[in-house]
Amino acid sequence: MPLTINHAPPYYAVIFTSIQTDFLSGYEKMAHEMELLAKIQPGYLGMVSARSQVGITVSYWATLRDIAHWKSQADHSLAQQKGKSVWYERYSVQICKVERAYSFDKE
Numbered sequence: 072m073p074l075t076i077n078h079a080p081p082y083y084a085v086i087f088t089s090i091q092t093d094f095l096s097g098y099e100k101m102a103h104e105m106e107l108l109a110k111i112q113p114g115y116l117g118m119v120s121a122r123s124q125v126g127i128t129v130s131y132w133a134t135l136r137d138i139a140h141w142k143s144q145a146d147h148s149l150a151q152q153k154g155k156s157v158w159y160e161r162y163s164v165q166i167c168k169v170e171r172a173y174s175f176d177k178e
Contacts, residue, residue, distance in 0.1 A: 075174045076117045076131045082169050085138055089126045089154075089162035098158050101150050112141050131169075138166060 076082065091098070109115055109130060114137025120128040132138045141147060154162070 078116045080169045080172050083132045084167045084169055085130045086165045087128045090160045092160050094157050105150050113137050
C-alpha cells in the first residue's frame with residue numbers, strides 16, 4: 072500500500088476516524104465499492120486506511136470542490152446513511168490543506 076501521494080502540494084486531506092458498532096454485515100463490500108468509486112471521481116489523488124480499535128482513512132483530493140463533489144455523490148451519500156444508521160458508533164471528519172509533504176522509504 073503506497074503511503075505517499077504522487078501530487079505536489081498544495082492538496083487536501085480528508086481524515087475520517089471512526090469507531091464501529093458490532094453490526095458490520097455488508098460493511099466490507101460497501102467499503103470496497105466506495106474505494107473503487109472514489110478512485111474515478113474528479114480530483115481524487117489517493118487513500119490510506121488502517122483499522123484496529125479505531126479506524127482511520129485519509130483520502131487525498133486536488134481541491135475543496137472535488138471533496139464537496141465526492142461528499143454529495145449519490146452512492147456515497149447512501150453509504151454515509153448506512154454508516155450512521157448501522158455501522159458506526161461514532162465518527163469524525165477533518166479536512167486539511169497539505170502545504171508541505173515528505174516521506175522516507177528504507178528501500
